[in-house]
Amino acid sequence: MDSIPSTPGKFKMEKSPYSPFRHRFHSSVAKLLFISLLFLAVFLLFLIKPPPSPSLSNPTEARRNLHSTTWGGQAWEKRVRSSSRPKPHRSKPLIVLVTGAAGFVGSHVSAALKRRGDGVLGLDNFNHYYDVSLKRARQSLLNSQGVFIVEGDINDSSLLRKLFDVAAFTHILHLAAQAGVRYAMENPSSYIDSNVAGFVSLLEVCKSANPQPAIVWASSSSVYGLNTEVPFSESDRTDRPASLYAATKKAGEEIAHTYNHIYGLSITGLRFFTVYGPWGRPDMAYFFFTKDILQGKTIPIFEGPNHGTVARDFTYIDDIVKGCLGSLDTAEKSTGTGGKKRGPAQLRIFNLGNTSPVPVKDLVSILERLLKVKAKKTIIKMPRNGDVPFTHANISLAQRELGYKPTTDLQTGLKKFVKWYLGYYKDVEGKLAF
Numbered sequence: 001m002d003s004i005p006s007t008p009g010k011f012k013m014e015k016s017p018y019s020p021f022r023h024r025f026h027s028s029v030a031k032l033l034f035i036s037l038l039f040l041a042v043f044l045l046f047l048i049k050p051p052p053s054p055s056l057s058n059p060t061e062a063r064r065n066l067h068s069t070t071w072g073g074q075a076w077e078k079r080v081r082s083s084s085r086p087k088p089h090r091s092k093p094l095i096v097l098v099t100g101a102a103g104f105v106g107s108h109v110s111a112a113l114k115r116r117g118d119g120v121l122g123l124d125n126f127n128h129y130y131d132v133s134l135k136r137a138r139q140s141l142l143n144s145q146g147v148f149i150v151e152g153d154i155n156d157s158s159l160l161r162k163l164f165d166v167a168a169f170t171h172i173l174h175l176a177a178q179a180g181v182r183y184a185m186e187n188p189s190s191y192i193d194s195n196v197a198g199f200v201s202l203l204e205v206c207k208s209a210n211p212q213p214a215i216v217w218a219s220s221s222s223v224y225g226l227n228t229e230v231p232f233s234e235s236d237r238t239d240r241p242a243s244l245y246a247a248t249k250k251a252g253e254e255i256a257h258t259y260n261h262i263y264g265l266s267i268t269g270l271r272f273f274t275v276y277g278p279w280g281r282p283d284m285a286y287f288f289f290t291k292d293i294l295q296g297k298t299i300p301i302f303e304g305p306n307h308g309t310v311a312r313d314f315t316y317i318d319d320i321v322k323g324c325l326g327s328l329d330t331a332e333k334s335t336g337t338g339g340k341k342r343g344p345a346q347l348r349i350f351n352l353g354n355t356s357p358v359p360v361k362d363l364v365s366i367l368e369r370l371l372k373v374k375a376k377k378t379i380i381k382m383p384r385n386g387d388v389p390f391t392h393a394n395i396s397l398a399q400r401e402l403g404y405k406p407t408t409d410l411q412t413g414l415k416k417f418v419k420w421y422l423g424y425y426k427d428v429e430g431k432l433a434f
């Protein structure tokens, strides 16, 4: 007890000629040790921290991360070149950059273009809006057919410029977009990012390209919004969108007008009407109804005001592919060079529908028959989520100008979809794996 001083100041150090130095030495070593440990800790933290992964809950964040996807290098350029090279037998080949190539429509049109010998390069950001493994499966299929999909975002202008440096695109088929009507209430900014900013970013690069490509892009039947004229014609009012999704597609149509007017870009907009079929989008009703019916879950069928029928002009994917090819084949050249317009350029808009609307409850009856399962249904009032009660395309313009003629009715198209669905989701033991 006696050796412990009552107050710290009274503690007497053992006398030594080296003691002051030794004290400083000890404290320096301690500092050095502390700093080294700190460095080591930071280094270890850096090592074990996982790389930023696209977040499932925030697709905008996911999209931002995807901007940093690596691209470039000799091997990459070689793949870009080889995918964009048309087959030697093809006369007057197109060289097409397909944005959204891992998507539903994009994958089908890319395959069709490649089949007939055109050069095709895909671009897709593989965002997490719906099951990415389905996009990867489409990518593998395209890869086996010689179509390379570059991983990147349409908002990445330096990537787009690089692609134009490597390949001389004659056409752009622009299908990359934030799709879905109802999701716009959940994530409005993703619609602005892709459908407005992304489209402008692409057009900016196209306008400066030399030669400028012709552009064909996906608008939507949803631009008709609260239009009551039936069937919907291209000349009908489209200034009353019912959803933010529709508003961004309508904005795209106006933006297309501007770039055509100022820079001489040849632009064709396609108003797709509820496209369905094999390799489709899991966020669409026919797709998740199938899944839910098979899982015994109740499906909500929307009804309009006063128990009115909700109907869609469901259009089969193969018919849409023909419409896209017809648009690419009839697209005239852009007229600008070096970012300057040299003369008037083509500006078109077409409905691509099926011309025979089917009530959603009939869609469900067809699915029940094909799946041989009675669906559990609940009829609910259509929520105020941007949906419109019906769509019905007048396709006479596309028929005249593109030779577009849909040939698949809903029953036939759904049969092909169900066959694909059961095959795709069947696991090795033959059970359905969702």
Ligand SMILES: O=C(O)[C@H]1O[C@H](OP(=O)(O)OP(=O)(O)OC[C@H]2O[C@@H](n3ccc(=O)[nH]c3=O)[C@H](O)[C@@H]2O)[C@H](O)[C@@H](O)[C@@H]1O
Pocket: 179, 180, 181, 219, 220, 221, 222, 272, 273, 274, 275, 283, 284, 285, 286, 300, 301, 302, 310, 311, 312, 360, 387, 388, 389
């Ligand atoms: O034609 C178009 O422009 C649009 O077509 C579809 O949009 P939508 O027609 O609403 O397709 P679904 O979401 O598959 O809905 C089909 C029908 O099912 C109805 N529905 C949807 C969901 C649900 O739970 N219950 C239900 O009855 C909808 O009201 C609609 O009438 C696509 O999702 C859009 O990306 C596309 O642009």
